[in-house]
Amino acid sequence: MKPLTSLTLAAFALLIVTSWWFHQQYTVQKQRAESALQQLTQQKNELQNLVRRQQAIADLDAHYSEELTHARLTIENLQRDVAAGTQRLRVNATCKAVSGATTSSRLDDAATPGLTDAAQRDYFRLRERIETSNKQLAGLQEYIRNQCLITP
Known part of the structure; x- marks a missing residue:
């Protein structure tokens, strides 16, 4: 073979x-x-899912915070109404005879049943705490149902 042909073949082989x-x-x-690109798409989907879940949590928090505020305002309004005398607290109580009065079957001699001021404050404080606990529990249960128990 000619040197030029072998050089051409070598160049062609090198090119291949x-x-x-x-x-x-x-x-x-x-x-x-x-x-x-696949990892980026997967991470983008995970980020969108995380953003949706965070928004759902924020909505849940806002909902139960609003309910809690409403419950507190209702209790405060009731407390003001009781203090103003426009509403009364009903108490299941037995009337005791006024000291020094003779025992009779007449109710005129009985003292009016009612709560002391301290007991009334305690009643409203307890009622507010019960409402707060109920709203917090409801919010946590909703959070667990909608955020913790779902599969991402």
């Missing part, structure tokens, strides 16, 4: 090997890019 090597590099880089 180089093309194959570049094709392999291209394939590897393409796979890396596709993998990175």
Whole structure:
């Protein structure tokens, strides 16, 4: 063979090997890019899910905070009405005879049943704490049902 022909064949073989090597590099880089794109899409979906869950938690918190505020205002209004005398607290009590009065079957001799001021304050404080606890428990139960028990 002539030297020019063998040189041409060598150049052609080198071109084929180089093309194959570049094709392999291209394939590897393409796979890396596709993998990175897939991971990016997955992370984007996870982030969107996290944002939705955070919004749901914020909505849940706002809902139960509003309910708690409403319950407190209702109790405060009732307490003001009782203090003003427009509403009364009903107490299941037995009337005792006024000291020094003779025992008789008449109710006129009985003292009016009622709560002391301290007992009345305690009643409203207890009622507020019960409402607060109930609203907090309801909010936590809703959070557990809608956030903790769902599969992401």
